[in-house]
Amino acid sequence: MGFPVIAIVAIVDVAIQWFFFVISAILKTEKFFDLVGGFSFITCISISFFMNDQYDHVLSIVQYVCICVWAARLGLFLMYRIWKDGRDRRFDDIKVNPIKLFITWNGQAVWVFLTLFPTLFLFEWAKLDGKDPYIGQFVGWAIWLLGFLCEVVADQQKLIFKGKPENKGKFINCGLWSISRHPNYLGEITLWWGLYISAVTVFSEWWWILVAAVGPIWVTFLLGFFSLRMLEKSSDERYGENEGYQEYKSKTKILIPFII
Template sequence: MITMSPIILVGAVDVAIQWICFIFSALLRTEKFFDLVGGTSFITCASISFIYNSRGIDTIAMIQYSFIVVWAARLGLFLMYRIWRDGKDRRFDDIKSSIPKLFITWNFQAVWVFLTLFPTLWMFEWSDLKSKEPNNWQYCGWAIWLFGFAFEAIADHQKLMFKEKPENSRKFIKHGLWSISRHPNYFGEITLWWGLYIAAIGTFDDFYWMLYTSAGPLFVAFLLGVFSLKMLEQSSDEKYGQNQQYKEYKRDTCVLIPYLI
């Protein structure tokens, strides 16, 4: 009987989910369930690895897994609500009319899910966690995760409440966490995945595993801190570039990391 490595199984399921949903997305010409599928994919893939590797009795694995599920459920539901409230996701204005672009976008989501989870998947599959209690690596990593999760959730809530008010339809948010970072939600998400990476590498015996799995948080940092951030900055410049208050806000507020960058 041929057995499949759990991490390969996770990758196969991840791709299968995106391809199936791509078909429905293309047929219905809609992007409204894209982010919900993303959150569900995180939970599904993490669950497969967690269960397949019999981590139900390992304290470290259980906490790591719980943090992923909580993050994915919150963000997935939040993004779904935002898209259904707005009626569309403007990122897909040009994408959903092109089958090749739509297919690439769904495949990119598969890559995002797998690489982001990679340190934890590796930990579930290769680390000896039985009878081990959390150490300083886990406590430090999970504290960073909690900070990042709270930062992202609060930033999302502040912007949602701001956008809910009709009088703010042509304004940009510059209060709360948005007063110390122009993209505090991105900073929070990048931070929380570095936290889970730190917690994961504390269980590795080989330095090369630490190096290998750093692809996960590095990918998130590039995706949000460089690629997505650049697009959002360009979009904001087009909307508010002639607004003097926006110019001052952009000049005085860090683009990503509060009080630093």
Template sequence: MIFADDMDVSVLYKSAALDLGIQWVGWAAAVVFSTEKFFDLAGSATYALLAYLSLQWGGGHFTRQKVQTTLVLIWALRLGSYLFLRVLREGKDTRFDEAKRNPAHFLVFWTLQAVWVFITLLPTLILNAKSRDRSLGFQDYLGWSIWAVGILLEAVADYQKSDFKADPENSGKFIQSGLWSISQHPNYLGEISLWLGLYITAAGVLSGWEHISIVSPMFVAFLLLKVSGVPLLDELGMKRWGNNPGYLAYRERTAVLVPYVW
């Protein structure tokens, strides 16, 4: 593979090594203490750390790089704190009930998180490794606008769900109000959108093979829609409310992801 002469490829190597190292150390600690409570926090912290360090390692410090990095930090702080507080409040993360009893199985989850972090962050890592820049333009503002819409969707959806679950009268019920009335997974729509926005902005200065980083939003969408997001929640939902005609009607009339489309 031929690398562009305006990109420091060592930024990618160092980021990948640090990413994997953090997740494996996290796995070791999680096994020792038999807990999954800091899994998401470790992932979010790794996003933030790699975004910041890649900016320092790249050395360009252009406006586009600094804005892009700041947006990743904002996202990581918001989502990381939300997920960590949620698992503390609920006492556990049911995704790992079986895995945390088997260290080898648990290692798979932590390793997959390392892969998730690196691939998702790839457009920003490549952008921060660039030593040449160009003036900001429409594509940059378009990408950042999509990011803004995405993080707003995600934050509002998370707030609405937390507020719903905090009400004792909603115990045992499923949410179908607010954004959740028009999409079964509005938080996932926001997550996919914001990473798409960051790729669009980064793509304005990418060349050749670097556009492989479009895999970032595609990978996020694949995992959320086909692997760890929608399938798991759908399975859990059917176990809880599969005999509830109201829940089945909600699934039938409400878009899975994009309101009024699909």
């Protein structure tokens, strides 16, 4: 039995983060952190895709392209936003503390690997020879597309809003942000659940489906609970005394429009 490709992916993932951690620590900068995240997703999924010889199956190709498109778009967008703003406030304390910085870069390695879980399983262990896509794959890809468009539109709306001088110091409550306080996070959570569905519908064993669910569950926890609480706290500190913001919070759900 050969060395599992998924293990190679994990090693490369960690190696990328450690390499750029050194550069980040020396330069005391965070400006390429998110770009490296996108690069890591593309590199890791490409290793799994090509080393497992999955480049001649429609299911694998679509799954691979979806991840690469998302990673390239988000990585470049976040890098542009940080370079435009001049800094990433999240890293003000982290980038001058080597231990915190090392933990953060390793956290990105975990984020990349666990998020890719369902597709890594698909590429490594699914029997795809001669199989056409099932209805489940089309459902999953449709959900991915919905989530991707939601994330892209929300990010663009906020970028345009913040770019207008008259909106300086204001919170965004228009467009998708009028029905969800964090539509970009909703989009990302949705798209990963879509790719999970498209991946696991080829497996008949229930335990494969449960283990692969670690991916979207991890994304949901990371964004829907951990990151969301941090952003809400930050917004409360900035706009807490603003009556308009309090009204916005009372009328607009935190994540899923009209539900949660």
